[in-house]
Amino acid sequence: MSEINPLENLRAIHANLETQDQRDRILVEIGQCSASIGAYKELENIKAQYSETHRIEVVGCSGACFSAPRVTGLGSLEISSMDQDFLDSQTRYVLGGIGDIAWDDIRQYISIGGFQGLAKALSVTSEEVIEIVSDSGLRGRGGAYFPVAMKWRSASSQKSDPVVLVNAEEGEPGLFKDRHLIEGIPFRVIEGALIAAFACGSEEVLIYVNAEADLAYSRLDVALQKCQNLGLVGKNVLGTDFSVDVRLFKGAGGYVCGEESTLINTLEGRRREPRLRPPFPTESGFRNQPTVVNNVETLCNVPLVLNFGPEKFKSNGTKDAPGTKLLSLSGNMPCRGLAEVPFGITLLTVLCDIGGIKDVNDLSGVAVGGPSSGILPIGSLDLEILPGVIDGKNVMLGAGGIVALSKDTDPYEATIHLSKYNAAESCGKCTPCREGAPKIVRILEDAKNSTDRSGEFKRLEMLAKTVNAASLCGLGQAAGNPLLSYLNHFSKEQGD
Amino acid sequence: MDLNVVSKETRLNFRSDLIGHFQRSREELLPALHWVQEEYGYLPEWTLEILSWHLGVPASEVYGAVTSYPELSLAVPQTHKISVCTGLACRESGSQDLLNKSLELFDKDGSATSVYEVPCLFSCSVAPVVLIDGVLAGNTTEKLITNEVDYERD
Numbered sequence: 001m002s003e004i005n006p007l008e009n010l011r012a013i014h015a016n017l018e019t020q021d022q023r024d025r026i027l028v029e030i031g032q033c034s035a036s037i038g039a040y041k042e043l044e045n046i047k048a049q050y051s052e053t054h055r056i057e058v059v060g061c062s063g064a065c066f067s068a069p070r071v072t073g074l075g076s077l078e079i080s081s082m083d084q085d086f087l088d089s090q091t092r093y094v095l096g097g098i099g100d101i102a103w104d105d106i107r108q109y110i111s112i113g114g115f116q117g118l119a120k121a122l123s124v125t126s127e128e129v130i131e132i133v134s135d136s137g138l139r140g141r142g143g144a145y146f147p148v149a150m151k152w153r154s155a156s157s158q159k160s161d162p163v164v165l166v167n168a169e170e171g172e173p174g175l176f177k178d179r180h181l182i183e184g185i186p187f188r189v190i191e192g193a194l195i196a197a198f199a200c201g202s203e204e205v206l207i208y209v210n211a212e213a214d215l216a217y218s219r220l221d222v223a224l225q226k227c228q229n230l231g232l233v234g235k236n237v238l239g240t241d242f243s244v245d246v247r248l249f250k251g252a253g254g255y256v257c258g259e260e261s262t263l264i265n266t267l268e269g270r271r272r273e274p275r276l277r278p279p280f281p282t283e284s285g286f287r288n289q290p291t292v293v294n295n296v297e298t299l300c301n302v303p304l305v306l307n308f309g310p311e312k313f314k315s316n317g318t319k320d321a322p323g324t325k326l327l328s329l330s331g332n333m334p335c336r337g338l339a340e341v342p343f344g345i346t347l348l349t350v351l352c353d354i355g356g357i358k359d360v361n362d363l364s365g366v367a368v369g370g371p372s373s374g375i376l377p378i379g380s381l382d383l384e385i386l387p388g389v390i391d392g393k394n395v396m397l398g399a400g401g402i403v404a405l406s407k408d409t410d411p412y413e414a415t416i417h418l419s420k421y422n423a424a425e426s427c428g429k430c431t432p433c434r435e436g437a438p439k440i441v442r443i444l445e446d447a448k449n450s451t452d453r454s455g456e457f458k459r460l461e462m463l464a465k466t467v468n469a470a471s472l473c474g475l476g477q478a479a480g481n482p483l484l485s486y487l488n489h490f491s492k493e494q495g496d
Numbered sequence: 497m498d499l500n501v502v503s504k505e506t507r508l509n510f511r512s513d514l515i516g517h518f519q520r521s522r523e524e525l526l527p528a529l530h531w532v533q534e535e536y537g538y539l540p541e542w543t544l545e546i547l548s549w550h551l552g553v554p555a556s557e558v559y560g561a562v563t564s565y566p567e568l569s570l571a572v573p574q575t576h577k578i579s580v581c582t583g584l585a586c587r588e589s590g591s592q593d594l595l596n597k598s599l600e601l602f603d604k605d606g607s608a609t610s611v612y613e614v615p616c617l618f619s620c621s622v623a624p625v626v627l628i629d630g631v632l633a634g635n636t637t638e639k640l641i642t643n644e645v646d647y648e649r650d
């Protein structure tokens with residue numbers, strides 16, 4: 001038998017896909033965000049005017065949602081300096097290609113290096129792939145920052161065959177990064193999952209997509225079929241003896257669904273609630289098989305690490321926190337959208353240089369990390385974007401949701417809002433979260449107008465710490481954080 | 497549960513549809529529920545009983561699952577549905593006014609529209625966002641919501 005060369009096979013696929021259309025391109029950015037403000041109408045307009053003379057392509061949203069619906073490639077339409085600043089202030093690594101290549105064009109994806117990470121992975125052993133990922137220091141981007149290689153190694157060392165689950169639930173308020181990745185570059189998500197499967201010795205990948213993310217689901221579906229048709233998914237991928245089955249699965253709603261053991265219950269047709277640990281999913285998860293659950297953003301880093309090497313990955317970020325992070329920027333700022341930054345950059349730089357905020361004194365605070373985290377006062381904006389806790393207490397970066405709050409927003413009200421969310425999303429399985437989370441809300445609301453809240457705050461602090469310590473899953477274990485963050489950062493300033 | 501709310505023929509047809517689409521496996525529960533909800537707009541009780549036979553999942557557990565997922569519904573839906581996001585980002589852009597306006601317009605006897613408050617529609621960058629009959633609308637204004645009143649008249 002002659003030597004199998006996956007890279008050669010990929011080149012052959014690419015060569016077969018050559019296009020004859022040499023006309024200038026016009027790119028219309030369409031994502032869930034821009035579709036909601038008329039991007040499809042814009043596409044029709046462009047088609048009516050230019051379809052004779054230009055190649056019109058639908059690309060994903062570049063992240064500059066604030067100026068959507070965006071059209072680029074037309075010389076006459078200058079890109080605004082605001083858009084340019086927004087894009088230029090970022091370090092675009094996983095976002096690379098989004099907004100530039102047609103979301104469904106596998107040829108363009110291969111041209112920018114797509115599937116070369118997979119081909120390179122298939123040219124070495126599974127253990128070597130894990131070694132390369134380990135060398136990069138890549139950690140999970142779903143919020144918990146668990147080392148990716150460690151998770152893969154644990155699953156691959158079990159007796160039975162592992163399953164890879166792609167967590168595309170993204171059910172945490174304030175986030176829209178995974179949707180952008182899937183809608184903009186679905187092939188990268190698939191490629192990352194394939195490499196994960198190969199590295200773990202798995203032949204089965206399930207992609208779990210949020211029930212409401214219709215556009216993401218349908219684009220993944222199209223991309224997956226294209227991969228199957230070209231032999232990138234299925235039997236003997238790129239001519240090697242690696243075979244893998246990839247399926248999409250539609251979720252059914254709620255924050256806790258994104259928690260990995262809940263996600264496994266959902267896939268198995270069980271109630272929407274977390275499982276007790278141990279066993280950990282990597283030991284026994286879906287169908288009692290070893291199960292690797294990874295976030296979409298995590299997996300999108302993987303093909304780039306394989307193709308361009310761990311050193312390139314580590315050239316961004318800090319020594320302890322290499323790489324970049326996607327931030328979902330929203331709230332009271334001019335440039336609301338999705339941005340990618342290197343770890344170690346300060347929150348202030350993000351808000352001003354990328355978010356376009358002129359004067360942070362116009363804010364009352366910034367909510368970082370969603371309802372499992374808390375609100376920072378403007379005096380703390382010199383803190384750095386890093387994995388885990390960023391204020392030394394209860395504010396965590398989480399999956400990177402950042403909401404700027406205007407002066408009119410009372411951080412106390414916002415704290416109630418976040419606490420209420422946690423109480424409403426509690427699945428009810430364990431008592432501390434089911435009973436404690438609503439109680440935090442009741443006490444906060446009752447104390448809203450009282451002049452001396454010190455007594456209530458003492459009780460609240462104890463309650464929140466108990467809920468955090470005694471709850472079963474990550475939702476309850478962080479349900480006290482908005483309140484604790486308020487006490488840490490705001491209560492003294494306001495004389496309580 | 498009374499299965500006679502629909503004819504025997506309807507039930508048999510439903511069963512053979514199920515057999516055509518889904519294997520007898522618990523893992524097919526969610527996909528099957530999504531499929532039923534797509535067909536009927538909600539999950540009629542009689543379908544759950546048949547689903548339980550076909551998939552071999554006890555009816556009580558089918559119920560348990562159904563009632564734990566917010567996306568699944570046992571109730572006949574209103575003709576129109578408007579969900580107003582009141583998440584942190586949307587609040588910053590005036591979603592409370594949109595919610596009040598929606599309630600004022602639609603939350604009354606004889607209205608064919610039901611109003612919901614939801615915690616995020618995951619398009620916070622184009623806040624405020626509402627979902628009208630399954631279609632997302634970003635940068636929403638009160639005017640857009642008022643214009644929706646038109647469909648109340650037909």
Ligand SMILES: Cc1cc2nc3c(=O)[nH]c(=O)nc-3n(C[C@H](O)[C@H](O)[C@H](O)COP(=O)(O)O)c2cc1C
Nearest residue numbers: 140141142167170171258259260294295298474475
């Ligand atoms: C309440 C809760 C919600 C979560 N939601 C998500 C989610 O929507 N997407 C996600 O990738 N991870 C979510 N996670 C984290 C997952 O449990 C899991 O850690 C993650 O998917 C692992 O992927 P990673 O290591 O690649 O980050 C959630 C965790 C908790 C406790």
Ligand code: SF4
Nearest residue numbers: 428429430433473476
């Ligand atoms: S902590 Fe809350 S969400 Fe998690 S299992 Fe307990 S009740 Fe359910």
Ligand code: FES
Nearest residue numbers: 581583586617620
């Ligand atoms: S807060 Fe309204 S869409 Fe996210």
